[in-house]
Amino acid sequence: MTGNNYTPKVGFIGLGDIGASMAMRLHETGHEVAVWNRTTARTHPFAAQGFPVxxxxxxxxxxxxIVCLCLSSAEAVADVVFGPDGIASASAAPRIIVDHSTISPKDTQALAHRLYTQTGTTWLDAPVSGGPPGARAGTLAIMVGGRREDFETAAPILESLAKRLTHVGDLGMGQLAKASNQIIGFITTAAIAEAFAFAEAAGLSAKTLSEALTGGFADSTVLGEYRRASAAEEMGGLKGLIEAYMELSRGYIRPDYAGKIDILHKDIGIAGAIAQANGTPIPLLHQVETLGRLLHYQRGAKA
Known part of the structure; x- marks a missing residue:
């Protein structure tokens, strides 16, 4: 049923740091939401609040x-959709899959085509940017690829999550936009760390510099998140990564980052494959990849 009174029932699968906040935000803004997660324990807080599980x-x-996904990889998406008791085996197929995962355009197109062929369910790739704070506040940037009519159907749901919601083109273009976003974000993070290390070596603290740059041409959402996390005295997240890069520039490798930045490498890999397929050089991103590999694979040693 569609029309002015059409209120779709929403399913949400993938209750990690961002996905859980997105599902809760949908509930808080009046949507009827059911949740499921491959790790059952993550559904317990939702069951306690009366969510169908x-x-x-x-x-x-x-x-x-409409079923929203927010999963860690293309393999995870394929397992949830086509694995045992997956979405494709449902007795009644959902109308639309909205995939908030960050995967490659090629994987998106292959998964979507397979599902449509089997069930008639269409697909929107709708990766997000803004992290857990943006998910909690409903201020994410959501970049959507897929059919315009599907986008318009899903838009009332996505608008509850987003400060900026953009239909960027055909299926896979949302993932291309997200890969571009990650290139900017990763390089900006490394550039901030380099500037902070440069300033501190000459006697100017990163805290003072970050505040002095507020509102200037070098300011950014990334720098603003660093200031927020610093004021809250948070240890990990983006602030922790910037500080780990700073220590790396001084010759030390943070042992707590060993094996813990898989998402950075996954997303750089997606961007790298797109760049290679199109003959586009990404030298700055490759430099960031090198920094990430040092943090990822080494343990508690001088660089």
Whole structure:
């Protein structure tokens, strides 16, 4: 049923740091939301608040018109959609999959085509930027690829999550926009760390510099998040990564980052594959990749 009174039932799969906040935000803004997660324990806080928690992705898909995914990789998406008791095996197919995961355009197109062929369910790739704070506040940037009519159907749901919601083109273009976003974000993070290390070596603290740059041409959302996290005395996240890069520039490798930045490498890999396929050089991103590999694979040693 569609029209002015059409209120789709929403399913949400993938209750990590960002996905859990997105699902809760949808509930708080008046949407009827069911949740499921491959790790059952992550559904417990939702069950305690009265969310429907079906036993499988297949059961959730049967209950819902639109199913949102927020998963860690293309392999995870394929498992949830096509694995045992997956979405594709539902007795009644959902109308639209909205995939908030960050995967490659090529994988998006292949998964979407396979699902449509099997069930008639269409697909929007809708990766997000803004992290857990943006998910909690409903201020994410969401970049959407897919059919215009599907975008318009899903838009009332996505608007609850986003400060900026953009239909960027055909299927896969949302993932291309997200890869571009990651190039800017990763390089900006490394540039901030380099500037901070440069300033501190000459006697100017990173805290003072970050405040002095507020509102200037070098300011950014990344720098603003660093200031916020510093004021809150947070240890990890983006602030922690900047500080780890700063220590790396001084010749030390943070042991707590060993094996813990898989997402950075996954996203750089996606961008790298796109760049290679199109013959586009990305030398700055390759420099960031080198920094990340030093943090990722070494343990508690001088660089």
């Amino acid at each position: 079906p036993h499988s992705a297949s059961e959730l898909a049967t209950m819902c018109d």
